[in-house]
Amino acid sequence: MAYAISVLSGRWKLSILGFLLDNGKLRYGELKRKLIGISEKMLINQLKELEKDGLINRIAHPEVPPRVEYGLSDKGKTLEDILLLMSNWGTKNADNRIKT
């Protein structure tokens, strides 16, 4: 459990993984648009950590303007069941709650 916690903790990581699971590859800018409220610093930061932990792949296309795509790695895909369960659990239980 400790390892899972260390790799998945971070305010946006599960959301990022969830979006990549749903959408396949996403560009930096697409992620930024989906992750409402995230700052660029945090987005880069979380992506870097996820990449370092081997959960996502970063594919940079040598173009101008730059195009960088992110997608789940094989290791990241093994989180699929967990991500889906969490998402469903949240949907079921997020009823009478005031957002913090």
Added chain:
Amino acid sequence: MAYAISVLSGRWKLSILGFLLDNGKLRYGELKRKLIGISEKMLINQLKELEKDGLINRIAHPEVPPRVEYGLSDKGKTLEDILLLMSNWGTKNADNRIKT
């Protein structure tokens, strides 16, 4: 997903839930012994938040010295699948890692 994140994020929460899942009810002091490295402040703090979010129950026995037991609530028990998956995933993937 956002709700799940908001309720489960916290350095010790998943560990606490995991121990309660494995052991049923646990006393404050038992939790403290299992959660190696936690401070009393954090333990209380995380327990309070978990209780507030309805994931655990706090049962205080009116004795001296005091005895307080914590256990998963019905809502907390619905996290069982997720907790088990995460734990298994961690075990499988925590191979070549240096603890931060």
Added chain:
DNA sequence: TCAGGTACTAACAAAAAAGTTAGAAATGCG
């Protein structure tokens, strides 16, 4: 009488995470 055990609480300090703002590189296009 008085130390012992248990589950906390409070006040302050340190550390970590997150927000903010400014800007860089590279090239196509008008």
Added chain:
DNA sequence: CGCATTTCTAACTTTTTTGTTAGTACCTGA
């Protein structure tokens, strides 16, 4: 030429989280 586009970087500040230390309440049993 100079502006727009896209993906970042860096420096600095603020906020949040965590650590530390000290102490409380209560009954029991020696």
